[in-house]
Amino acid sequence: GQQLNQSPQSMFIQEGEDVSMNCTSSSIFNTWLWYKQDPGEGPVLLIALYKAGELTSNGRLTAQFGITRKDSFLNISASIPSDVGIYFCAGQLPGNQFYFGTGTSLTVIP
Amino acid sequence: DGGITQSPKYLFRKEGQNVTLSCEQNLNHDAMYWYRQDPGQGLRLIYYSQIVNDFQKGDIAEGYSVSREKKESFPLTVTSAQKNPTAFYLCASRGALTEAFFGQGTRLTVV
Numbered sequence: 001g002q003q004l005n006q007s008p009q010s011m012f013i014q015e016g017e018d019v020s021m022n023c024t025s026s027s028i029f030n031t032w033l034w035y036k037q038d039p040g041e042g043p044v045l046l047i048a049l050y051k052a053g054e055l056t057s058n059g060r061l062t063a064q065f066g067i068t069r070k071d072s073f074l075n076i077s078a079s080i081p082s083d084v085g086i087y088f089c090a091g092q093l094p095g096n097q098f099y100f101g102t103g104t105s106l107t108v109i110p
Numbered sequence: 111d112g113g114i115t116q117s118p119k120y121l122f123r124k125e126g127q128n129v130t131l132s133c134e135q136n137l138n139h140d141a142m143y144w145y146r147q148d149p150g151q152g153l154r155l156i157y158y159s160q161i162v163n164d165f166q167k168g169d170i171a172e173g174y175s176v177s178r179e180k181k182e183s184f185p186l187t188v189t190s191a192q193k194n195p196t197a198f199y200l201c202a203s204r205g206a207l208t209e210a211f212f213g214q215g216t217r218l219t220v221v
Contacts, residue, residue, distance in 0.1 A: 006152075033209055042116075042200050042212035043153075088152065090210070098210065100145075102152035 006089055006101030013079055014109050021104045022073040023089030031092035032065050032072035037103075038085045046087075047074070079108050113137065116201050116213035122221050123188070123195065131186045131216045133201035140206060142184035146170060147198040147215075156199075159184055188218065196220050 006023045013019060023032070031050055035043035047058050049065035049072060056063055062075045072089055086105050092098035114135040123129045133142065141160045145153040155168030159178040173192025178184055184203075188195045198217050204210040 031209075035212075040198075040215070040217070042202075042214045045209050045211065048209050097158070098204075099155075100153040105150075 004089060004091055004099055004101040006104055008104060009102065010105040010107070012107045012109065015079060015081060017079055019076040019079055019083070019106060020073060021087060021089075022071060023091070023101045024071040025091055025099075026070070027091070027093070028069040029091035030069075030094055031098070032063070033090040033092065033098070034061075034063050034072070034074045035088045035090065036085050037088065043088055076106075079106075081108050081110055084108050114201060114203050114211055114213045116199075116216050118216060119214065121216055121218045123218060125220055126190045128187055128189050129195075129218065131188070131199055131201075131218070133184045133186065133213060134182055135184075135203040135211075136182060137203055137205065137208075137211065138181070139203035139208070139211075140181070141204045142178070143202040143204070143210070144168075144174070144176065144184070144186045145200040145202065147200060153200065156186065 004023050004025050033048050034046045037043040047063040052069045053067050054065040060077045086103045088103050089101040090098050117132045143158040144156040154170050156174050157176040159165035162181050165176050165178050175187045196219050198215050200215050201213045202210045
């Protein structure tokens with residue numbers, strides 16, 4: 001299947017710091033999605049992006065759909081302990097198929 | 111409330127046994143998916159279905175089977191042919207114009 005390269009694989013940051021992670025692909029996607037997964041739970045949608053160049057915010061989270069349609073990034077500002085979890089990007093091709101990145105594990109140190 | 115429900119949350123299986131994981135959604139979504147997640151790993155697609163009575167193999171379908179007799183339901187059977195079934199299993203659904211929504215997952219352990 002399609003491979004999405006997500007980086008970094010893990011991050012350890014101090015509370016209050018900003019976080020940045022990104023996702024790249026060899027394929028062009030119509031939609032980019034960012035999910036967060038808490039331990040032992042299913043992923044929850046954070047942000048959806050539908051147009052190249054689109055920049056969307058959801059509280060302290062900001063995500064962008066890359067101009068080439070092959071990448072996306074997610075920023076978290078002023079991190080707090082409840083930001084801990086695994087963040088996944090997902091790219092959607094025409095039709096109903098979509099593919100996930102390998103995840104970024106975020107640890108916030110109080 | 112609308113949503114997608116997986117059951118059970120935890121499941122234990124003896125080696126050589128088949129076991130079925132339930133996934134039900136009341137979101138009126140056409141497409142449903144099953145993923146496997148191993149510790150520290152991403153999500154790998156097992157099977158997906160875009161419409162009732164039709165389903166397609168994903169990247170790691172061997173040792174698994176599914177059915178889609180109703181729009182609301184997409185059960186996954188982990189068969190004895192699956193040599194390493196211990197994992198976290200996630201079900202998702204998606205409508206034509208919506209993003210994918212996930213269930214809370216089933217943790218399967220072989221004992």
